[in-house]
Amino acid sequence: MAIKIEKKITGYNVVKPEDKVAAAPVTAAAPKEAPTAEVIQMHESVERPETLVGSTFKIKSPLFEHALYVTINDIVLNAGTKYEQRRPFEIFINSKNMDHFQWIVALTRILSAVFRKGGDVAFIVEELKAVFDPRGGYFKAGGIYMPSIVAEIGGVIEQHMKNIGLIHDPEMDEATRKLIAEKRAAYEALGAKKNSEVSATAAAPGEAASSETLTFPAGSMMCDKCNTKALVLMDNCQTCLNCGYSKCG
């Protein structure tokens, strides 16, 4: 059905399929349950409560003299209902280092504004993580490459969004997980045969499932797919022990 718009458009909302489903029973005859209050979605007119819950992350980068402290505060919408949802509401970045003060303030204000606009805010993670410092990036513990300090702020926001359940890791299928564990075991067995001195930091094959504490064999190369130093050469085949990427040749 076409609707002619005669007034000025002053705002809009994207209606998702689940919203339609939720709205449908209103017109249906005799709904069994009492009608529930309207579900509040994140919107710029949502007022900030007096108190917000949040997390503070510490970023230590060789590009910065002092640590950065990133605080992300969340708002809980529809608390106590099945629509309860925790969403980031504002971000603050603090540091002793004043050299970068102006762009940090600008970044936090814009990010906070994006959070409050609502909708899908996960895109900013990818945008920030794609920022490269022309002076070069640095490696974090575990061999993860950070192309810039902005990218690391993006990484922190990503971690926070995972913590509050807003975004999820792409599920690694069981076959890939198994393959990585096998490759890793084979690689370590190979190394043990060559010289009995296996890297002390290498985790046992059984522990390969947790990616947080995972370290990779010394001398691993950079994997272009997951930006982690986890690429090892086995039987003329480059295999990533982090994401399972494999290239032969």
Ligand SMILES: [Zn+2]
């Ligand atoms: Zn990889």
